[in-house]
Amino acid sequence: MKRKLLANKIALVSCFDINWISHVVTPLVENGAHVILITDVPRLSFSNQIDANLLKFITPIILDSHDLTQLDKTLKEFLSSHPQIDIQLNAPIPVLNRNYLDTTSGDVINLFQHYLGFIFAIIRATGEVMLANRSGRIINIVSGLGRRGLPGTVAYSASQAAILGLTRSLGLEWAPFNINVNAIGIGWLASEQNPTSDFDSITKFIPLRSIGHPDDIQGLLLYLLSPFSTYITGSCINVDGGLISHA
Amino acid sequence: MMFNGEQNETPQALDGLEGKVAIVTGGGTGLGRSIALSLAAYGTNVIIAGRRTTTLKEVELASVALPGRISLYQADISDPSQVKQLIEYTLQQYSVIDVLFNNAGLIGEIHGVPLWEMSDELWQKAVNVNLSGPFYCARTVSRHMVNRGMGKIINVSSVYGLRGGKDNFAYTITKGGVIQLTRSLAVSLGRYGITSNCIVPGFIPTEGTHDVRSGMPNTKFIPLNRAGTPDEIGQLGCFLASSNSDYITGELFPIDGGSLAGGFAPTGYNPGGHT
Structure with missing residues (x-):
């Protein structure tokens, strides 16, 4: 029997958007990884979106996404007994559609302190394990708004650009330790969990003339976790139907 | 088991390569050779095009045990009439034709030439091979792909297509053009189901870079502290030719050991940083 791509790999995944959980966890588990899922989504809410046969390969850690202290404590306890983390994947943080003048301090704190704070803390904690093992892959999934602008998304765009800056600099900082840090950029998406019908007006601006689906990232995700992509680090590659190529 | 450096690891399962047909220009040596052999290993039938039949024949011979068939066609892709013949022969x-790899390019003789010493002939040769060639190939195959409503065009540029290079005018300018060719192909042909992407290699030693090795970076200035290998480009080529990458188009794939992430400080060295 052919060995699976991610056999014996441990992946720590952060995902705070119920629309993404099954799409980021399933390809990892299907390819042989065991997933530690850090989320603020109740287990009952996402477990019915995932094949029942795969659930046993997922260990959820349910946290309040506003409580960094709890995160630090939980990660410390968990990682002290789990000395192997091969993959650390951060799913997109929930989108904030809000005009600039309507964006409150609370919104900014939520984006930059809570969600980005969580990602920074998770990477730092798992990075210590990867640095000790001198091996690892870190992948951040970010919106294409990290590279281009869009009215009504000022704070969110800035948060995505922040993750891209982290990706580039951390890619360089941890390159000597065989840790690859990359990002996957996404464009306009619709899914079963998040169906949207008002995309007709923008489809004509997407070169492939179709809205993407969260599963479209799976091929690139697995390539970036394969043994043949170890020479790629600090990069962001978009899966967006060509949207960014004429942005 | 760790990720890096082991030879017996499982490759990614790629769909939609078996039985497909690809053209790889410059398929006799270096990155093109690796792309062709990697595709054939997945069962893709490949026509390798180039000027030198000796090296093309060696790749043909190297592929005999692979599930995909590799066959050669002698052509100079800087000549539009020969490009036309190449496409007709493949059809x-x-x-x-499912996939076109625009890989052929000049590097050695155009590297390290001061501006005032760059002859009209050498400049024109670089533009013809590195930029007009990929344009001719894409133009000629596009009608067929548009009629089928599918196709993948994969160009090979360089990190020098995204940054300046000292005394490296012809290479940087033509490789920058290849990146823009990629984007415009994506924007123009996406509506017909055709994708176009670009491999952006960093330092990958091959026969072609042998003459300019002295001008290449010491690997200690590459963040991952090593040169890349043609095999890594071959596998990336397979991913881009496969259906696993169907929603990706107009995109650049730097495979450069982290060099571009550092922007104007390609070494990634921070004098004020940690040791």
Whole structure:
């Protein structure tokens, strides 16, 4: 029997958007990884979106996404007994559609302190394990708004650009330790969990003339976790139907 | 088991390569050779095009045990009439062309030439091979791909297509053009189901870079502290040719050991940083 791509790999995944959980966890588990899922989504809410046969390969850690202290404590306890983390994947943080003048301090704190704070803390904690093992892959999934602008998304765009800056600099900082840090950029998406019908007006601006689906990232995700992509680090590659190529 | 450096690891399962037909220009040596052999290992039938039949024949021979068939066609892709013949020959052989790899390019003789010493002939040769060649190939195959409503065009540029290079005018300018060719192909042909992407290699030693090795970076200035290998480009080529990458188009794939992430400080060295 052919060995699976991610056999014996441990992946720590952060995902705070119920629309993404099954799409980021399933390809990892299907390819042989065991997933530690850090989320603020109740287990009952996402477990019915995932094949029942795969659930046993997922260990959820349910946290309040506003409580960094709890995160630090939980990660410390968990990682002290789990000395192997091969993959650390951060799913997109929930989108904030809000005009600039309507964006409150609370919104900014939520984006930059809570969600980005969580990602920074998770990477730092798992990075210590990867640095000790001198091996690892870190992948951040970010919106294409990290590279281009869009009215009504000022704070969110800035948060995505922040993750891209982290990706580039951390890619360089941890390159000597065989840790690859990359990002996957996404464009306009619709899914079963998040169906949207008002995309007709923008489809004509997407070169492939179709809205993407969260599963479209799976091929690139697995390539970036394969043994043949170890020479790629600090990069962001978009899966967006060509949207960014004429942005 | 760790990720890096082991030879016996499982490759990614790629769909939609078996039985497909690809053209790889410059398929006799270096990155093109690796792309062709990697595709054939997945069962893709490949026409390798180039000027030198000796090296092309060696790749043909190296592929005999692979599930995909590699066959050569002698052509200079800087000549539009020869490009036309290459496309016609491939269609005669296989009836379809699923993937075009624009890989052929000049590097050695155009590297390290001061501006005032760059002859008209050498400049024109660089533009013809590195930029007009990929344009001719894409133009000629596009009608067929548009009629089928599918196809993948994969260009090979360089990190020098995204940054300046000292005394490296012809290479940087033509490789920058290849990146813009990629984007405009994506924007123009996406509506017909055709994708176009670009491999952006960093330092990958090959026969072609042998003459300019002295001008290449010491690997200690590459963040991952090593040169890349043609095999890594071959596998990336397979991913881009496969259906696993169907929603990706107009995109650049730097495979450079982290060099571009540092922007104007390609070494990634921070004098004020940690040791």
